[in-house]
Amino acid sequence: MKSLIEKALKVCDAAELYERRVFSTSVAMLMGELNGIDGEKKTEISIRIIKDGKMGAAIATDIEDESLIDRALISLTQQGTTAEPFEVHEPAKVLSYSEAVVDLSTADLVHQIEALNERILQLDGQVKFGIEVNKTLTEIYMENSSGFSGSYKKSIYELGIFTLNDKGFYNASLEKVGCEISDITDSELIALLEKHKLEQHPVSLENEKLPVILSGSVMGAMMLRVLGGVNGGNVLKHISPVENRMGEKVFSENITIRDDATYAYGVNTMAFDDEGTTAQNTVIYEKGVLKSFLLSQSQAKKLGLKPTGNAIKRALFSKEIEDAPTVFESNMIVEGNCISDEGLIRSIKRGLLITGVMGAHTGNIIQGEFSLNVSSGFLIEDGKMVGKVKGAMIAGNVYELFNDIEAIGTELEPMRGIFYHLGYSPMVKFGGVNIVGK
Amino acid sequence: MVVSELKRAIPSDGFCDLRYQEYELTTIKGTKKEIDTVAVIKKSGGNVRVLTGGGFGSFCFTDTADLPLAFKEARYASDLIKGNKVLDQYEVNVDTVKVQPEMDPRTIDISDKRSLVSHYINLFMSYDEIVNLETEYYEQFTETLILNNKGTEVSQEELIVGINFRITSKREALTQITRLSLGGGENYLDLLDKEAEIHAKAKQTIDLLDAVPVVGGNYDVVLDSEVSGLFIHEAFGHLSESDSLIGNETLAKTMTLGSEFASEIFNVIDDPTLYGYPGSYTYDHEGTKAKKTYLIKEGRLSGRLHSMESASQLGEIPTGHARAKHFGFTPIVRMGNIYIDKGQHTLKEMISSIDNGLYLFGAAGGQTSGDTFTFAVQGAYKIENGELTHMVRDLALTGHLFSTLKNIEMVGDELSFSRSGGCGKGGQILIKSGKGSVPIKIKNMGIGGK
Numbered sequence: 001m002k003s004l005i006e007k008a009l010k011v012c013d014a015a016e017l018y019e020r021r022v023f024s025t026s027v028a029m030l031m032g033e034l035n036g037i038d039g040e041k042k043t044e045i046s047i048r049i050i051k052d053g054k055m056g057a058a059i060a061t062d063i064e065d066e067s068l069i070d071r072a073l074i075s076l077t078q079q080g081t082t083a084e085p086f087e088v089h090e091p092a093k094v095l096s097y098s099e100a101v102v103d104l105s106t107a108d109l110v111h112q113i114e115a116l117n118e119r120i121l122q123l124d125g126q127v128k129f130g131i132e133v134n135k136t137l138t139e140i141y142m143e144n145s146s147g148f149s150g151s152y153k154k155s156i157y158e159l160g161i162f163t164l165n166d167k168g169f170y171n172a173s174l175e176k177v178g179c180e181i182s183d184i185t186d187s188e189l190i191a192l193l194e195k196h197k198l199e200q201h202p203v204s205l206e207n208e209k210l211p212v213i214l215s216g217s218v219m220g221a222m223m224l225r226v227l228g229g230v231n232g233g234n235v236l237k238h239i240s241p242v243e244n245r246m247g248e249k250v251f252s253e254n255i256t257i258r259d260d261a262t263y264a265y266g267v268n269t270m271a272f273d274d275e276g277t278t279a280q281n282t283v284i285y286e287k288g289v290l291k292s293f294l295l296s297q298s299q300a301k302k303l304g305l306k307p308t309g310n311a312i313k314r315a316l317f318s319k320e321i322e323d324a325p326t327v328f329e330s331n332m333i334v335e336g337n338c339i340s341d342e343g344l345i346r347s348i349k350r351g352l353l354i355t356g357v358m359g360a361h362t363g364n365i366i367q368g369e370f371s372l373n374v375s376s377g378f379l380i381e382d383g384k385m386v387g388k389v390k391g392a393m394i395a396g397n398v399y400e401l402f403n404d405i406e407a408i409g410t411e412l413e414p415m416r417g418i419f420y421h422l423g424y425s426p427m428v429k430f431g432g433v434n435i436v437g438k
Numbered sequence: 439m440v441v442s443e444l445k446r447a448i449p450s451d452g453f454c455d456l457r458y459q460e461y462e463l464t465t466i467k468g469t470k471k472e473i474d475t476v477a478v479i480k481k482s483g484g485n486v487r488v489l490t491g492g493g494f495g496s497f498c499f500t501d502t503a504d505l506p507l508a509f510k511e512a513r514y515a516s517d518l519i520k521g522n523k524v525l526d527q528y529e530v531n532v533d534t535v536k537v538q539p540e541m542d543p544r545t546i547d548i549s550d551k552r553s554l555v556s557h558y559i560n561l562f563m564s565y566d567e568i569v570n571l572e573t574e575y576y577e578q579f580t581e582t583l584i585l586n587n588k589g590t591e592v593s594q595e596e597l598i599v600g601i602n603f604r605i606t607s608k609r610e611a612l613t614q615i616t617r618l619s620l621g622g623g624e625n626y627l628d629l630l631d632k633e634a635e636i637h638a639k640a641k642q643t644i645d646l647l648d649a650v651p652v653v654g655g656n657y658d659v660v661l662d663s664e665v666s667g668l669f670i671h672e673a674f675g676h677l678s679e680s681d682s683l684i685g686n687e688t689l690a691k692t693m694t695l696g697s698e699f700a701s702e703i704f705n706v707i708d709d710p711t712l713y714g715y716p717g718s719y720t721y722d723h724e725g726t727k728a729k730k731t732y733l734i735k736e737g738r739l740s741g742r743l744h745s746m747e748s749a750s751q752l753g754e755i756p757t758g759h760a761r762a763k764h765f766g767f768t769p770i771v772r773m774g775n776i777y778i779d780k781g782q783h784t785l786k787e788m789i790s791s792i793d794n795g796l797y798l799f800g801a802a803g804g805q806t807s808g809d810t811f812t813f814a815v816q817g818a819y820k821i822e823n824g825e826l827t828h829m830v831r832d833l834a835l836t837g838h839l840f841s842t843l844k845n846i847e848m849v850g851d852e853l854s855f856s857r858s859g860g861c862g863k864g865g866q867i868l869i870k871s872g873k874g875s876v877p878i879k880i881k882n883m884g885i886g887g888k
Binding site: 106 | 504521615684690802808865
């Protein structure tokens, strides 16, 4: 790495090198039969350079790529981005690595998936389902010419189960993700199978306003919109709806949202972000009051604030190095006025539990608007789930919806963004949501 | 690494293949009036697959020194899968495909590309009520070598160039968003002289501020070509990707060839061999020659999109639709250019047949979950007594595939293709996936507002 920085410094004033090595194995099973095992060992390199106060960047898969510095110079000349000097921070000590995950062989993953398959069949011999398991080891190395030098390792273990309805389409699902091996309990499997069976009781809704519980997973669709508002890039471009609302109560006092890159064994836990900023726990909304934006180093300088360690080299639909670092979430954590998940469901006389939505990537996300198909939702009557909702949509704006939070559950679920996980949330109960029914 | 060395590395037993790819992506991205980033990304690597056991083992790598490791790991993985899966449907092809655009974007200086993008940005931003603009110029060139131990040796270049705009207008608290895409083929010429399209889109985005919010409910609707293309891609296209049928007998039964899906006026085709659209290519990433495939013919399910594996499993012919984003991914079944074929009705006839409905224009993203789909549109015109009246905004659609297909009452006579590619599946966003359509009329469609 040092030699590439030295080479770069012959044509520029400052340089930063970032290297990511990824090793992963994925195993998939459908209806009791393994249908493929995929592995990878790949390296990605990214360089950023500063010359005459301007920044340029380039990406490669080979550190020997002769064109890397030339391409960074093209970027520097063309984009004309004003550069801030590379900074030096101390990497945080985080729990992001589990030897137990790394030690799992492909055969171990196959045995795990086969054992889980048997457990599900013991509970219900008729259900049609699939299981997917993935383990990933990532090694990050980073250096810059200002003196920063850091590295960390990260393991990810991801497990998903889905059931199929009698036409062969996706029905109910359950997923776990984190840096450690996750276990799925029998009670979680039983809850999954109960939701699966509600397919036999389809219900249609009118156009109506109902109390709604969003599962932790579905909260990810809402969190994309929350992130749009507090993304430092959107604040600086004056397109954030909360640009001028720092310190104000924007959401219900029943919700606190933080972005915690130090969260132990979290899906997006890291020691430092892709600019080298120390990982931190940033409270974004505390009891509904806006406390912080998420900022890269240059954004923080422009706003006279401190960077939050959220500059990541990825894109919305890709976790490969696709771009210069821009603001993304680490582990978004939703907390608040908690009552038990069972208590939340019992508290509803007539309403919905929504566990899956489609269309999270459409609409005016930055302004908080959503219009989502309920792909997996259950009608609750007198505190019990009585049927699966067919053909309904929910629509609204998070800046209204999040003022109507009545309570928050206790069991954390991974929040699903579009392809990826945004962190963890329990289920959240809203007082009234507009449903587009028949 | 030279081809002969790569060929020597491929084991002889079972079915083994190797795809080695050099990938180059040039992007110019902007927000509002500013150009934020200019990047030239280069990545290279390979993906190997081995079928010696009950299923494919695959392994991807970026360092060619890892090629023996990749085959060893893929072989080990395949042998871990119980059974003995046989691939009996495959083509052996030996060919070299080079791109030959009329104006090759790779020959244009990057500062000229930047100037073009800046020129279009300035046109949009000259309107006071356009408050935000996200712009992306993309130029993706890949050089792929596909080898297998049955004799295939295909070397193929692929090139796609385009500009995507996402335009936001605002008046007081109301915002509206539209999209415009230019290019989508391999010819830089297709990006030039588009000022009239930009002015028209800017005006439409501002006009939407005067539109009334849609009242949610069920309407008879006419979908313009772009919305129809998105509809057929999301609602039906993904179901025609037959890798989802492997091991899923109930879905395979639902998708029995010959089943009546729509009225006999309705025809759906996927054709990667058309020139100049986002989903155009000659060979897929298994080295199978792409084939024009009828998916629905006269209302009946008549075909599906295949990889070698899905074709072998179902005893059908590989159609050349197994593709990957790049070397970092295993090929999965993807649409090429899917479209609804021409029917007999003019747009005017369709609109005049509706007393109270909507004419929907402009796609704005969608998603499917098997038999249900959802997608957003940029806007609509109200149809009253057979005439277009005022503009309507904030629309999203949802529906059940099978009932919606049966509700298609009229099929238009003017076919056009979207300039915008892109489709996500299995964690892979594939730019080179295209869609097109004629306008269609659907009765009783569920429309939700925001």
